[in-house]
Each structure stands twice: as structure tokens, then as C-alpha cells.
Amino acid sequence: MDGRDLVRSMKAVGPVGAFQGLRTVKAAWRRRRADATGLPVRGPERARVPGLVQEVEPGPGGGTLRFSRSELTIRVAVNGAVFWGWDGAGPEPSYALADRCPEPDPRAVLEPDKDGGWRVVAERVTVVVSRHGAVEVCTPGGVMLRRDLPPRWWEPQGGGPARWMQRSEVAADARCFGLGGRASGPRLRDGTYRLWNTDPGHAFDREDDPLYLTMPVQLVVADAGTHLVFHDTSWDGTVTLREGEEGAGSGHDRPGACEMRMDGGPLRCWVMVGTPARVLLAWASLTGAPALPPAWALGHHHARWGFGSEQEVRRIVAGYHEHGLPLDAVHLDIDHYDEHQVFTVDQDRFPKLSVLAEELRRDGIRLVSIVDPAVKATPGNAVYDSGVAEDAFVRDASGRLVEGVVWPGEAVFPDFTHARVRQWWGGLYAERITQGFAGFWHDMNEPTSFVAFGESTLPRSARHSLEGRGGDHREAHNVYGLCMARAAYEGLRELVPDQRPFVFSRSGWAGLQRYGGTWSGDVATGWPGLRASLSLVMGLGLCGVPYSGPDVGGFDGSPSPELYLRWFQLGAYLPLFRTHASLRAGRREPWEFGPEVLEHARVALVERRRLVPYFVTLAHIARRTGAPYVRPVWWGAAGNRALRDCEDAFLLGDCLLVAPVLDPGADRRSVQLPRGRWYDTATGRAYEGPGQVLVDAPLSRIPVLARAGAVIPVRGDDGGLELEVWAPVRGRTGGGLVVRDAGDGWAEPEIERYVARWEGPRVVVEREGEDGVRVPSHPVRVRGLGRR
Numbered sequence: 001m002d003g004r005d006l007v008r009s010m011k012a013v014g015p016v017g018a019f020q021g022l023r024t025v026k027a028a029w030r031r032r033r034a035d036a037t038g039l040p041v042r043g044p045e046r047a048r049v050p051g052l053v054q055e056v057e058p059g060p061g062g063g064t065l066r067f068s069r070s071e072l073t074i075r076v077a078v079n080g081a082v083f084w085g086w087d088g089a090g091p092e093p094s095y096a097l098a099d100r101c102p103e104p105d106p107r108a109v110l111e112p113d114k115d116g117g118w119r120v121v122a123e124r125v126t127v128v129v130s131r132h133g134a135v136e137v138c139t140p141g142g143v144m145l146r147r148d149l150p151p152r153w154w155e156p157q158g159g160g161p162a163r164w165m166q167r168s169e170v171a172a173d174a175r176c177f178g179l180g181g182r183a184s185g186p187r188l189r190d191g192t193y194r195l196w197n198t199d200p201g202h203a204f205d206r207e208d209d210p211l212y213l214t215m216p217v218q219l220v221v222a223d224a225g226t227h228l229v230f231h232d233t234s235w236d237g238t239v240t241l242r243e244g245e246e247g248a249g250s251g252h253d254r255p256g257a258c259e260m261r262m263d264g265g266p267l268r269c270w271v272m273v274g275t276p277a278r279v280l281l282a283w284a285s286l287t288g289a290p291a292l293p294p295a296w297a298l299g300h301h302h303a304r305w306g307f308g309s310e311q312e313v314r315r316i317v318a319g320y321h322e323h324g325l326p327l328d329a330v331h332l333d334i335d336h337y338d339e340h341q342v343f344t345v346d347q348d349r350f351p352k353l354s355v356l357a358e359e360l361r362r363d364g365i366r367l368v369s370i371v372d373p374a375v376k377a378t379p380g381n382a383v384y385d386s387g388v389a390e391d392a393f394v395r396d397a398s399g400r401l402v403e404g405v406v407w408p409g410e411a412v413f414p415d416f417t418h419a420r421v422r423q424w425w426g427g428l429y430a431e432r433i434t435q436g437f438a439g440f441w442h443d444m445n446e447p448t449s450f451v452a453f454g455e456s457t458l459p460r461s462a463r464h465s466l467e468g469r470g471g472d473h474r475e476a477h478n479v480y481g482l483c484m485a486r487a488a489y490e491g492l493r494e495l496v497p498d499q500r501p502f503v504f505s506r507s508g509w510a511g512l513q514r515y516g517g518t519w520s521g522d523v524a525t526g527w528p529g530l531r532a533s534l535s536l537v538m539g540l541g542l543c544g545v546p547y548s549g550p551d552v553g554g555f556d557g558s559p560s561p562e563l564y565l566r567w568f569q570l571g572a573y574l575p576l577f578r579t580h581a582s583l584r585a586g587r588r589e590p591w592e593f594g595p596e597v598l599e600h601a602r603v604a605l606v607e608r609r610r611l612v613p614y615f616v617t618l619a620h621i622a623r624r625t626g627a628p629y630v631r632p633v634w635w636g637a638a639g640n641r642a643l644r645d646c647e648d649a650f651l652l653g654d655c656l657l658v659a660p661v662l663d664p665g666a667d668r669r670s671v672q673l674p675r676g677r678w679y680d681t682a683t684g685r686a687y688e689g690p691g692q693v694l695v696d697a698p699l700s701r702i703p704v705l706a707r708a709g710a711v712i713p714v715r716g717d718d719g720g721l722e723l724e725v726w727a728p729v730r731g732r733t734g735g736g737l738v739v740r741d742a743g744d745g746w747a748e749p750e751i752e753r754y755v756a757r758w759e760g761p762r763v764v765v766e767r768e769g770e771d772g773v774r775v776p777s778h779p780v781r782v783r784g785l786g787r788r
Contacts, residue, residue: 020405020409020450021452023405023409023410023450024405024450024451024452025452027403027404027405027449027450027451027452028451028452028453028454030403031404031449031451031454031455031458031459032454034396034397034402034459034461034462035459035460035461037397037398037461038396038397038398038459038461038462038472039460039461039472040156040158040159040160041158042156042160043156043157043158044156044157045154045155045156045157045163046154046155046157047152047153047154048069048070048152048153048154048155048162049069049070049133049150049151049152049153050067050068050069050070050072050086050132050133050150050151051067051068051069051070051132051133052067052068052116052131052132053065053066053067053116053117053118053129053131053132053133054066054067054068056110056118058110059073059075059104059110060075060104060106061074061075061076061077061104061105061106061108061120061122062074062075062076062104062108062110062120062127063110063118063120065118065129067133070086070087070133071086071087071088072084072085072086072129072133072135073085073088073089073090074110074120074127074129074135075091075104075108076104076105076108076120076122076125076127077101077102077103077104077105077286078102078103078104078105079102079282079285079286080105080122080123080124080125080272080273080274080278080282081102081270081271081272081282081285081286082120082122082125082127082137082270082271082272082273083268083269083270084127084135084268084269085266085267085268085269086151086266086267086268087153087266087267089266089267089268090268091232091268091270093467093469094232095234095479095482095483095509095510095511096230096232096286096287096509096510096511097286097287097288097511098285098286098287098288098289098511098514099288102285102286105122105123107122107123108120108121108122109121109122113128113129115130115131116130116131117129117130117131123140124140124273124274125137125138125139125140125271125273126138126139126140126142130150132150133150133151134147134148134149134150135147135148136148137227137271137273139224139225139273143224143225144171144224145170145171145220145222145224145225145227145273146168146169146170146220146227146229146271147168147169147170147255148166148167148168148269149166149167149168149169151164151165151166151267152164152165153267161235161263161264161265161474162264163261163262163263163264164261164262164267165259165260165261165262166231166259166260166267167257167258167259167260168229168257168258168259168260169255169256169257169258170220170222170244170255170256170257170258171222171223171224171244171253171255171256172244172245172246172247172253172254172255172256173222173223173244173246173641174220174221174222174243174244174256175187175220175221175222175243175644175645176188176218176219176220176241176243176256176258177218177219177220177221177538177539177542177632178215178217178218178219178228178539178542178543179193179195179214179215179216179217179218179239179539179543180195180211180213180214180215180217180539180540180543181211181212181213181214181518181520181521181536181539181540182209182211182535182536182539183204183205183206183207183208183209183211183523183532183535183536184206184207184209184532184535185535185536185538185539185647186535186538186539186542186632186647187644187645187647188218188241189241189243190241190242190243191240191241192238192239192240192241193209193210193214193238193239193240193241194209194210194214194236194237194238195210195214195215195216195236195237195238195239195262195478196210196214196236196237196477196478197210197211197212197213197214197446197477197478197480197481197507197508197509198210198211198212198214198446198457199212199444199446199448199456199457199521200522201456202522203522203523203524203525203529203554203555203556203557203582204521204522204523204524204529204532205523205524205526205528205529205532206528206529206531206532206535207528211521211536212446212481212506212507212518212521213481213506213507213508213509213512213518213540213545214478214509215478215508215509215510215543216230216231216232216233216237216239216260216510217229217230217283217510217543217544218230218239218258219276219279219542219543221276221634221638221644223639223641225273225274225275225638226273226274226275226276226279226638227271227272227273227274227279228270228271228272228279228280228282228283229269229270229271230269230270230271230283230510231260231262231267231268231269232266232268232269232270232510233262233264233265233266233267233268234265234475234476234477234478234479234509235262235263235264235265235474235475235478236262236263236474236477236478237260237261237262237263238260238261239258239259239260240258240259240260240261241256241257241258242256242257242258243256244256244257263474264474264475265475270286272286275638276542276631276634276635276636276638277625277627277635277636280542280544280625280626280627280628281625281626281627282626283544283626284513284544284625284626285626287510287511287513287514287544288511288513288514289513289514289623289624289626290513290514290544290545290546290547290619290622290623290626291489291500291501291503291513291514291515291516291517291547291623292500292619292620292623293500293502293516293517293547293619294438294439294499294500294502294743294744295612295616295741295742295743295744296328296329296364296366296438296743296744297328297329297366297439297502297576298575298612298615298616298619299326299327299328299329299577299608299609299612300326300327300328300329300572300577300578300605300608300609301328301329301330301331301368301576301577301578301579302316302320302327302329302330302331302578302579302588302589303330303331303332303333303368303578303579303580304316304331304333304579304580304581304588305333305334305335305580305581305582305583306333306335306582306583307332307333307335307336308335308349309349309350310349310350310351310352310353310356313330313332313356314356316330316589317330317360317363317365319589319591320589321363323590323591323598323602324602325590325601325602325605326605326606326608326609327365328364328365328366329365329366329367329368329438329439330360330365330366330367330368331367331368331369331370331441331578331580332367332368332369332370333370334370334372334407334443335349335583336349336350336353336369337408339376339408340376340406340407340408340409341375341376341381341383341408342371342372342373342374342375342376342383342408343371343382343383343428343431343432345435353435353436354434354435354436356436357435357436357437357438358436361436361438366438366439367436367437367438367439368437368438368439368440368441368502369432369435369437369439369440369441370440370441370442370443371429371432371440371441371442371443371488372406372407372442372443372444372445373413373414373416373442373444373445373447373480373484374404374406374407374408374411374412374413374444374447374449375387375393375408375411375412375413375414376408376409376410376411377401377403377410377411377412378410383428384412386424387412387414387424390420390421390424392414392415392418392420392421392424392425393412393413393414393415394412394413394414394415394458394462394463394464394473395462395463396459396461396462396463397461397463397472402458402459402462404447404449404450404451404458405449405450405451406444406448406449406450407444411449413447413449413458414484414487415464415465415476416480416483416484416486416487417464417465417466417467417476417479417480417483418464418465418467418468419467421465421487422483422486422487422490422491423487423490423491425484425487425488425491426487426488426489426490426491426492426494426495427491427494427495428491429488429491429492429495430495433492433495433496438502439501439502439503440488440492440501440502440503440504441503441504441505441506441519442481442484442485442488442503442504442505442506442507443506444506445480445481445484445505445506445507446477446480446481446506446507447477447480447481447507457473457477458473458477459473460472460473460474460477461473462476464476478509479509480507481505481506481507481508481509481512482505482507482508482509482510482511482512482515484505485503485505485508485512485515485516486514486515488501488503488515489501489503489514489515489516498744498745498746499744499745500744500745500746501515501516502516503515503516503517504516504517504518504519504547504548504576505517505518506518506519506521508545510543510544511544512545513544513545513546513547516547517545517546517547517548517575517576518540518545518547518548519548519549519550519551519576519578520532520533520536520537520548520549520550520551521551521555522551522555522556522582523536523550523551523554523555524554524555524556524557525553525554525555525556525557525558525559525563525585526554526557526559526563527563527662527663527664529550529554530554530563530566530567530570530662531648531662532550533549533550533567533570534570534647534648534650534660534662535647536548536550537549537550537574537575537630538628538630538631538632538647538650541628541629541630541631542628542632544626546575546619546622546626546627546628546629546630547575547576547619547622547629548574548575548576549571549574549575549576549577549578550567550571550574550578551578551579551580551581552564552567552568552570552571552577552578552579552580552588553567553568553579553580553581553588554567554581554585555580555581555582555585556581556582556584556585557585557586558585558586559586560664561593561594561596561597562664562665562699563664564588564593564597565593565597565600565601565699566660566661566662566702568590568601568604569600569604569660569661569701569702570658570660570702572604572605572607572608573608573611573630573652573656573658573660573704574629574630575615575618575619575629575630577608590602590605596699599700600699600700600701603700603701604701609715610714610715611712611714611715612715613713613714613715613721613738613740614652614653614655614656614712614713614714615629616713616739616740616741617653617713617737617738617739618652618653619741620739620741620749620751621653621737621739629652629653630650630651630652631650631651631652631653632644632646632647632650632651633646633649633650633651633657633672633673633674634646634674635651636651636654636674637674637675637690640674640675640690642672642690642692643672643674643690646672648660648662648669649671649672651674654707654710654736655706655707655710655711655712655726655736656681656704656705656706656707656710656712657671657673657674657678657704657705657706657707658702658703658704659671659695659697659702659703659704659705660702661697661702666697667696667697667698667699668694668695668696668697669694669695669697669703670692670693670694670695671692671693671694671695671703671705672690672691672692673687673688673689673690673691673692673693673705674689674690675689675690676688676689676707676708676729677689677707677708677729678705678706678707678708679705679706679708679726679727679783679784680695680696680703680704680705681704681705681706681783682701682703682704683696684783684784684786686708686784687705706726706783706784707726707734708726708727708728708729708732708734708784709726709727709728709729709732709733709734709735709756710725710726710734710736710756711723711724711725711734711735711736711738711754711755711756711765712724712725712726712736713736713738713739713740713778716779720778720779721738721740721778722778722779722780722781723738723754723765723776723778723779723780723781724781724783725756725763725765725780725781725782725783726782726783726784727756727758727763727782727783727784727785728756728757728758728763730758731758732757733755733756733757734755734756734757735753735754735755735756736753736754736756737751737752737753737754738751738752738754738778739751739752740752752767753767753768753769754766754767754768754776755767755768755773763782763785765780765782
């Protein structure tokens, strides 16, 4: 026995109590024994590289190149995305892709290149393959964006999955973003990032990696262009990045480097090239359009682990009403369960939960339930009994149920990689619907199983269906949360077909946006945690998951009034605006921090309520284009290097630039502006970009600037929709989109397009349509006509 494991075992018994502590010790040893007997012994390995190209076979969208020790298939899709796979790997089956793979581009041509290589020429991209197997992705003009060197494999001589490594080069000026939820981002600095969804087991800050939601998706931005690269394998692995260096003269640049190492799975890759907007559009067409949240989910949510009773929920809601604070949803954590058992209710503390839900709904407040995947392994538990009858739970290599330890104690885990199990699980949400819940947040679905030492998840040898292909947890782990979200989304579509499901999940993988969004998880209370909150939202948006947000105030501890307020002000401009905290943390209600904070928080809440029509429009734009609500300031100007390095501000759609206060004691802050005129929405003062400006940031607000010419849908004083128009620069036009959405259903609303321009001494706003232009059907308020 490892001495360190013995020490960890003893420590585990103390803090969590003897009974649960001993369970985690037993679970750790059980997990270790399962892997010792259930995983193949990895013997001597043989290294392999592709060798030299031997023959070429043209095919739709590209072709196949056969090397002496491997083969490479390249295909350009009609949407401009490039696929390549080594060793016969095709694009399917894949958990990331939407319903089906895009058709190949019939205009793409495979032709010889210099020095014995080949190239695929398409309208938006050229792919060059050397005779040794290096793959270059170039712009149509021939500028290289990415060069993948010949890969290397290590194959066990006794059989089994091969480990592989792929080194890549990008431009010296390139900046990398993505890889899922990274607290240190959104820009990824030099370092190694693990691709393994992980519950850190404590409140995290910017130094913690990996976290709950990782994915092998990188967005790379350089002067020459932007590209997104996705290595479609769900196995454990690492990505090591090194930023490039630009030399004094031509030929002296050191390119940026990326080294990806994976423990198994296919070596296959997708690359999309273009502007950031075009790249995210191609990514959404490949992996699926983001789910459209119901309109109420774009308001303010209040949550806490430890509400404790119906009376406490009513007290909190009454507090919001008494203080004149808007509230759209209340979330119940695991403490509303009967002994932490999923799909149950504690009848002593919540005896009339459905009545409470109906009361809240009459006041415009929805009730949202936590859902954990772990099922208490006790006969008589209805979910356990029905799961056993369905053969729904994960088993080990010898056929026994895999048991772990989670909140209800000894627990088993559904195998969400089986279609039949997903259908069974989705049907269980009928109990939640009957209780009056309108939305669901998935927790602990990395999946997490408490252990005294070792990895806090299922044994790697645990067996999964993987859609009938069969495999183990090494392949299924990273897609477990994704498949759970799919089960819920599809189940809710059947149970409540006339309403859009609201699901957000702590864990997931590429394609999660099809089923819902995510949140930060247990972010630490502190100024670093505040910065991490913004990093996570921005990075996830660039990976195709536009709906996310943090626990406002942090998950643990007690934030200072200033920290809480600055977090609250940031949250008011993020897609998921939710306060939440741990059972042992301080309160998170705005009135708990004094009258000054209460007044400023009210201003932020009222502004969020006013901007809900804009958030609804952004949600519809995201569904149609893949563009995130929260965008880096370089979104429309990726060639601006100063903007590429800006991580403390963001664009909310095309119209607003939000500059949150992320440091204590600050009452002013610098803001890096994109090109054009920008108005301070509080003072009306105009600033000209590109460039850096210093703006006021009093405790009462954070700086928000509007783009000149912007047409923004807002909620008017009478509750109706109003157009807020910021005066365009004279001689230029502006505009914006408006999508009016009734709220929860599937009706396809019309997209309204507006143009703003100067006509003599006044600003005129017109609605564009197929029959020409006409007067807007909403009241118009023009701003920005004052001082510059």
C-alpha cells in the first residue's frame, strides 16, 4: 500500500465523518481493484510514424493518401470545414456532430503539389500534405494558418488502443482560446491543459485546471486569419501550448506551438477557417445549433444550497418583492431531496412543493431543480428499482454494478451512452414536472464519485454501451455529462412538447449547446474567482456554448460588499445571471450587504430586466449563427493585436461593450475600444476607437458603452418593447436586429432589421423588409445627441 494513500485514507475519515469517510476509503480501494483487474496491462509499445506517401485516391471533397505505415483521408465539406482522419478514421460515429455529417464539397479538388506532396484546393481553404504526412491549412491566398507535423503512435504489442501525439505550428503572432472551461483564460497562455472533465473537489480559482467541462476545441486568432481546430476524440489527454515570438526581421519568427497527446481514440480533426463569425457559424452547423432558452431563463435566478424549507423559499421571494427587486427563477439544491435521492422530495420540509411552484409561477417566478446522475443503491428506491429492471446502470468488466459514493451514500450510475437508458432517464423528469419545476440544472455529472484517494470518478475499466459499440470509461468519461443533458432534453421534449426545455449542465463536451448551457461550478469567493468567472464564459462561448454564467458572489465564503456588488454587476450582463452559494457560505441576497449595495444591485437588476429583449434577440442570433452572446472585443477586428490581448472587457452582441470592475478599490478603469465611436451609456460621452480610454467606474455601476448607430431592443417603461438607438456618426449608417419572442414555445418569430441614419438635423430609424422600408412598429428613443 502506498504510504500517501494510507495518509489520505486517514484524513478522509476525519473531516466528513466516520461513516461517510470510511465509505470513501472503501470506494477508493474498490475503484483501484476494478482497474487492476479490468484494464488491459499495457506491455511493450511500438512507435510508428506515417512514412512516405505511396499512392493517392481522389474522392468526394478531397481523397485518401496512403503512406507506407498509415493512411490519411481528407475531405472538405460544403460549409468549408475541413476533415482529416488517420488510420482509416472517418467523421462518424461522433458525439460532437449534429444529426449527420455535412456533405463533401464537390468543387474541392485533390491535385499534386511540389516535392511529392499533394493538396486539396477549395473555395475557402487549401490543405497541403507533404510526402511525409505533414498537413498545412492555408488561406485561399496561400498563407499558412496551421501546420500539423506527421503524427506519432505508440501501439501496445499485445493489442489495444494506441496512444498518439500530434505537434502543430501556428503563426508567431497567434493567440489561442478555448479548450472548454478554463479559469485562467480566455486566452490560453504557455502551459499544459488536461482534457479530462474533473470535479476539483473544492472551490476553484484561476490556478485550477482542469475543471468540469473540457473539450479539444481551440480557436486560434492571428493576423493572417482565424481558425478553429477540433480533435474529435473523447479520451484523456493533454494540450501543451507555447506562444510564438516575432523576430526583428523576416525569417526570424519563432512560430507558436501546440502538442496534443491522447491516451487513445481516433486521430481525426476538423478545421474551420475564416472570420470569427464565419468560423463559429461553421462550428454550429457541424455540431448543432445552440438550444434556445425560454425567455424567463434570461432573467435573474436566485439559488442556494441550503434553503431548507418552503418557508425559507417564501421568505427569500418575499424579500425580493419587499425591496422591489426583479426575480425570475428560484433554484432548489440537493437539500430539497429526500435523503439526497434524485427525483424525490423531502415531505417534511417541502410538504406542498407543487403548491409553492404554482404560487411562484403566478408571480412570474419559475422553480428550477437540481438533478444528479447518482442513484442511491437501495432496493425500494423507485429510481433504483426501475433502473435495475431496465439494466440501466454502468457495470464493471465482470458484469457487476459499479458502485460509488455520492451525496445519498452508496450509489450507481446510469449509462447515458445507451439510447434506451437515455429514454428511461428522460421519462423520470415527469416526476419533476408534476412537482411544478420548469427547468433543470445537472450537477456532479463529470461523473463524480467521492474517494479518499485517486480520481474522484468511476473506474476507468467501467463498461459503457457507447451506442452499441462497447467500450470503457476511458472513452465514455468526457461525454457522460453531454449524454445526460441529451437524455433530459429529449425527455422534456416528449413530456412538455409545447415548451422549450431549460437545461444547463456542470459537465459536458463538444456539442453541449444542442441541449442547453452550463455554469461555472464551484468558483471560489475572491477577486481571482471574479476574473475566472468572466474567463469561463468567454472561453466557453468561443467553443460554441453561448449560454453560461458563474455563481454570483462565489460558491464558498463570504464576499465583501464591494466584491459581491462588482460580481453582481458583471452577472447582470452575462447570459446566465444567477446568485448561488454553498451550504456553509454567507448569504447572497442583495439586502444582506447593506443599503448602499442594495440600491446599486437594484439598479443592475432593473437594467437587466430592461435588456431582456436584447438578450432574447441574442439568443435567437446564437441559434441561427452560433455567435455567442458574450464576445471578445476583437470579435469584429481579429487583426487588431491590442484587442486580442484584452481579457477584462467584452462585447455583448454587436451593440454593447461591457467593462466590468475586476479589482478592489477601483473607481476608474481603462477600456480598449474597437474601431468606431462608442458612447458611455451612463453619461452619453462619446469616445473614438481604436484606442485605450479611461472611464469612470463608480461603485454604483460598471462602464457600459454603446456602439454608434446601434439599435437595441429594450423593455420600455410601460413593459412594451422599445428601440434604443445610439446616434450614428454623420455620413454613416447604423442598425440592429430585433427578435420578438413570446417566451417559452416553438413558434418561429420574425427577425426585424432596422437601419439608423442621419436625415438632415435628425436621426431616422427605418425597418427594412421585402417590400422596402417602413416606419418601426415600436417606440424609438434616440440617444447620443449630447456632448462628445
